[in-house]
Amino acid sequence: QVQLQESGPGLVKPSETLSLTCTVSGGSISSYYWSWIRQPPGKGLEWIGYIYYSGSTNYNPSLKSRVTISVDTSKNQFSLKLSSVTAADTAVYYCARGDPDERDYGGNFDYWGQGTLVTVSS
Amino acid sequence: DIQMTQSPSSLSASVGDRVTITCRASQSISSYLNWYQQKPGKAPKLLIYAASSLQSGVPSRFSGSGSGTDFTLTISSLQPEDFATYYCQQSYSTLYSFGQGTKLEIK
Numbered sequence: 001q002v003q004l005q006e007s008g009p010g011l012v013k014p015s016e017t018l019s020l021t022c023t024v025s026g027g028s029i030s031s032y033y034w035s036w037i038r039q040p041p042g043k044g045l046e047w048i049g050y051i052y053y054s055g056s057t058n059y060n061p062s063l064k065s066r067v068t069i070s071v072d073t074s075k076n077q078f079s080l081k082l083s084s085v086t087a088a089d090t091a092v093y094y095c096a097r098g099d100p101d102e103r104d105y106g107g108n109f110d111y112w113g114q115g116t117l118v119t120v121s122s
Numbered sequence: 123d124i125q126m127t128q129s130p131s132s133l134s135a136s137v138g139d140r141v142t143i144t145c146r147a148s149q150s151i152s153s154y155l156n157w158y159q160q161k162p163g164k165a166p167k168l169l170i171y172a173a174s175s176l177q178s179g180v181p182s183r184f185s186g187s188g189s190g191t192d193f194t195l196t197i198s199s200l201q202p203e204d205f206a207t208y209y210c211q212q213s214y215s216t217l218y219s220f221g222q223g224t225k226l227e228i229k
Contacts, residue, residue, distance in 0.1 A: 045166065045209055047218040058216050094165055107213025108156055110177065112165035
């Protein structure tokens, strides 16, 4: 059974960089897309971006200038960095696996981490 | 960007009821539409992918239909564990986007 687990600081100061890591267990990171998705308290879901196991990335244009997603296949991990954070970036951050469809798009999120709340505050 | 709009935003129903939730895309997305269930404090769970395919392990009382711009999620006979928030999500464009959610509450 594939499991994902987010880790990282729960509190980040304004203007600093949010850094999270997702560790994948029970399966290989290869041949799948790996996304970050966030959910502000009491609100809906926002897709942040994905990385393919080969290292290619795609980001939400609304966050693209501040986001970097990287992968470490040797550790079965992928990571999120979001720079210049503000209070608007306070959210539960989820990592999720994207199962490729027949077009090789990885937008079916079939496994999710439990989520981690990141609060931006001084 | 593709906008996803769900209706209703909230819904009250009773155990045993048949419930339908609607999702509309701002442009045609063929059948690249997924449905998720989210319970409080938990991650979303994939229920339906490709508009009508049931994810492994999901009860058969859940079904999805539609193509193009209009889609529905139907729960044939509500069970107590089905009270949750439901989201649609398009995977037609790689700028993935979600609906705003439909909260299903007990009447």
